[in-house]
Amino acid sequence: MNTEIAIVGTGPFGRAIISAAIDAGHRPRVWGRSETGRQCVRELFDDRVTLCESLEETCAQAGMICLAIPASGFYDVAMALGAWLMPDQVIVHGTRGVSEGFARSSQILRDVTCVRQIGVLGGVMFRQGNHAKLIGGMLASRFDDVQTTVRAMFHLDAGRLHASDDVIGVELCGVMGHVTEIALGLAEGCALDLSSAGVLAAYGLADAARLGVVLGARRETFHGLAGVGELLPRHGSASGRHRALGKQLGQGIALEDALNTIDGEVEGVMTAREAHAFARSHGVHLPLVEAVVLALDGVDHMADVLRTVLCGELAWS
C-alpha cells in the first residue's frame, strides 16, 4: 500500500491532521497557500514533515490526500488536482462550506476528478491553537478501503474516528452547523435566554436534516455524532467566527462591518444563502436558515424573527 500522505492546508485543522499523521509514524508532504501557515508548520513540525512548493509535488505520488482548506478555494484546488490524480488515490476532506449552487466539496471532487475513493471528516473535534490535536469524529465514505486507509494514517490521542457510509449526511452536518452557529450568535446578540438558544439549535438540526433527506442523506446521521455531537460544543462555546458574526448581526451591526472585525473565512455566510436558494428551488421550508439569511440581509427586529421561528413547528421531515 502507498503510505505517502499529502496534506493540503496549514490552518488549525490542517495542523491537527499533520500532527495525527506524524503521531502515526508518517512523514506527510504538506502544502499551504498562506506563508504564515507554512511558517507555523515549519516551526511546529520542523523536519518531521516535507513542506512542498507546489500542489503537484505534494499530491502526485501520495496514496492518500487530505484537504484541510476552506470552501472558497476548494473548487480551484480540486480542478488543479484533477490534472494529475489517479483513480487508486484516496482523498479525504474536512471542508465545512459549500460552493456556488450549494455544491458540496465531495461532489466537487467527484465532478472534476477521476477519483472515487472519497472520504469526509465530519463532527471532527480538535483542540484549537498552535498545538492543534485531532481528538475524534466521523469518517464518512462509501468505500471500506477508505476507512481502512485513513485509520492507518492517523493516530488520535483520545478518541477515534467513527465510520459512516452517509457521505452527504456527515458533510451536511458540518456545513449546516456553521449556519446554526450564526443563529446561536444571533440569539446572544438579541439577548434571548440560553434555553431559547438551545431550542434554536434543534431547529438548525431539523433544517439540516430536511435538506439532507432531499439530497439523499439519512435522517439518523443528524441525530448522531456528526449532527448533535458537532453542535454541542458550538452551543457551549462563546468564541468562534460564526458565533461572533451572529452576535454582531443580532446587535444590529451591518454584515460588512461585522465581517471586517473577524479574522479568517466565515463560510456560513455563503452556506446560508446557498442553502436558502437551494431549499426554495426544491420546495423545502427551512425556518432557521431563512432567519439567518434575513439577518445577513440586515433585517431589523431579529429578536421577533427568532421568536417566530421558535413558535413554528419543529419538523424533521
Added chain:
Amino acid sequence: MRKDDRERALSELNRRVIGGVLQQAESGGQSLEEVLAESVFYERARLRFDLTSPTRDHDMQFWNRAASRLGKAGDRELRGLVYDVVGHYGREICGRFDDRIYGMASKMVPPALGLLLNATSPKRLLGRRPQLPDFDSVVALLGETEAVQRLNDRGTLLFVPTHVSNLDSVVLGFALQRLGLPPALYGAGINLFTNPLLGFFLRNLGAYRVDRLKKDPLYKNVLKAYATLALEYGYNGLFFPGGTRSRAGAVENKLKLGLMGTGLSAYINNLRSGKRLPNVYVVPVSVSFQLVLEAETLIDDFLRDVGKSRYIISDDEFAKPRRVFDFLSQLLSLNADVAVTFGEPRDVFGNRVDDDGNSLDPCGRHVDTTRYVTYQGDVCARPQRDAEYTRELGERVVESLRRHTVLHSTHVLARAVFDGLRHEIPGVDAIRLVRVGARDVRLDLRDVYWHMRKLLDALRASAHAGHVRLSRVVQYASAEDVVADGLRYFSIYHARPAVERRGDVLVPTDRALLFYYQNRLEGYGLERMAMRAIPSMTDDVRRVA
C-alpha cells in the same frame, strides 16, 4: 454461445463457482454441507409450487437424489455433489445451441420481424403474400449509434435497456441487426421459452435461461459467473437492469445491480488474463412505444398489490399471438414510431469514453482505468469496492435512460387528463384515485387544452435542456393536435380506451391505464408544476370566457 465456447464455459463455470464455494468454506464461511443443504431446501420448496415447469420431473429426481446423497456424504462426496449441482445449473442456463441454426436465425431476424410487424392476422399471413414493411419507418434508431458501432471493435458491449414489454427484446434484436452488430446474449426468463412466438428467436440467437423462481444463492452465483464468462469470451451482452417489465409504466429508477456488476468482473478478469481488448462498454438503451402491448396486465398487477407485484407474469397479452398481431398491425396502420435510443456508452465505472474507447474523467481527460481496480499493486476484485463502482455506474445508467426516453402523445395526454382528475377529486392519493374510482368525471376540453399547453411548455424546455426526448408530435404540434393524436392511439388497441372524447368533454374511461401511461412522465420534475397550474386553470378559462 457457440458450441466450443459453451463447453469451455461449462468447465470454467465449474472451476470458478466451485473454487469460490471451497474458498469460502476454508475461510470459515458457509461449509459445503450448508451450501448444499440450502440448495436442496430452496429447490424442493420451489418445485412444490412450480407445477408448470417443463423440467419438473427431472429436477425433482435430481434434488431427491441430492438430498439422499447429502445425508451420508463425506468430504469427498460433498465436493462431488457441489460439482453436480453447479453442472446441473450450468447446463440449464447455457441451454442447447447450434451454430448452423444460429447463422440462419441471424439472417432471418429482419424478414421474420417484417412478417411479425406487418401481419394483421395469421390468416392474412397465410392467405396472401405479405408485404414486408420498410423497417426504418417503424423502428427509429436514435442517439449514439455510431459510437456504439465503433466501440464494438474496441471491446465488448453490454446493453442495458428500459423494459416495458416483452416486445422490447424483439425490437432490440432488430435494432442491433440494423446497426450491423452481432446479436447480444441475454438472460431471458425461462417462461418466455415456452412462448411459441418468441421461443424460436430466443433459443437460436443465444439467449440463456434465467429461472427467476430459483432462489438458491448458488444458482445466482452460477448465473452471474455465466454472464461474466460470456462477456469475457467477447459476446456482447444485454440485460434489463430493472429486472422485470416496469409494472407502473415509469422509467426505471432502481436497478438490479447484480448482473450489471458482471461487466466490471469481466473487465477485471480480462485484465488479469492479459486480453488484447479488455474493455467492456455499458450502453443504456431506451425503448419507447406509443402504446404498450401488456399495459392492462402490468398496471393491474401493480395496483393489485403495490410494491409486491408478481415477478413473473405468464398469462399476459404477450402469450396470445393474435393479440400481438392485432397490436402491431394497429400500430403500423397509424405509422407509429418505436423509438430505440442508444445512450452515451460508458466504461464499467460510469466514465464517458471517447471515440477510441478510452475512458475520460468528468473534465475530458484520459483516465487509466486499470488503477480503479488496483489494490496494493495488483489488479484484483474487491467485492465492496466493486459493488460501489457498480452502484455509481447504475446512477449514470438511470440518468441516461431517463434522458433518452421518448415521450409520446399518449403519455402526455394521460398526464394532462390525470392531473385534471386529481383536480376534480382533490385530497385523494393517486392509487386511491385509480382504485376507488369515485364519481364520474368529465373534463372540459378547453381546460385540458389549457393544461396541455402548460405541460408542453415545460416538456419542451426540459427537452431543450437535454433532460428528455419528445416524439415529433409532442415536440412540434399544437396542444389541440397532441390531444387528438393521443386520443387516436388510445382508441385503437386497448379493450377500453384510457380516455375518450364525447363532444366537448373528455371522459377518463380507464383510470388504471391513464395512470400507467402518465407514469412515464414521473421523475422529470413536472409534479409541482402540474399541481400548481391546475387550480388556476378553470378560473383562467372562465375569465377569458
